[in-house]
Amino acid sequence: MVMVALMTLSGLSFAGNKATIMVSATVIARVSQSLIHQVSSINVTEGDIKRGFIEIPSGTILQIKTNSRNGYTLHFEGENELFKEVTVIDKGRTTILSSGGGFIHQTNSGGNAEVKDLSYKLLLNENIQSGSYSWPFRVKASLL
Numbered sequence: 001m002v003m004v005a006l007m008t009l010s011g012l013s014f015a016g017n018k019a020t021i022m023v024s025a026t027v028i029a030r031v032s033q034s035l036i037h038q039v040s041s042i043n044v045t046e047g048d049i050k051r052g053f054i055e056i057p058s059g060t061i062l063q064i065k066t067n068s069r070n071g072y073t074l075h076f077e078g079e080n081e082l083f084k085e086v087t088v089i090d091k092g093r094t095t096i097l098s099s100g101g102g103f104i105h106q107t108n109s110g111g112n113a114e115v116k117d118l119s120y121k122l123l124l125n126e127n128i129q130s131g132s133y134s135w136p137f138r139v140k141a142s143l144l
Helices: 046-051
Strands: 031-038 041-044 053-066 072-077 083-090 093-098 101-106 114-124 131-134 138-143
Touching (some): 046 053, 053 138
Antiparallel strands (some): 031 053, 041 131, 083 093, 083 114, 093 101
16 A cells, blocks of 8 residues: 655745656565365275375365465474375375475465365375374465
């Protein structure tokens, strides 16, 4: 947002004079996110254990808006012993992260809000048991 202040100077005459005014503005980069959907738990079956992985379509859906020319990162944070690594799928783009998380760079969306529909493939640890587990990590959008 740029604000311009005008002042009236009484008693001064500027007729015939020219002046140049330089105006500059700094736009502070920001990013905001709204969580639309987040899977709250993972159900691991014997079939998942035999296969060695579990797939979670549309596990996280975020709405993100940024004005940063450099884009932003999606940070995945978590501590768990459920899986060895996680594959994050976003519009056909596949990124492999460690079980502790990581980040994925996202380009600028032109200032428009965009929806990120993230799917996951979790490579399970050998010692995992079948059952229901809490969702293992958080996703947060941050500036670079």
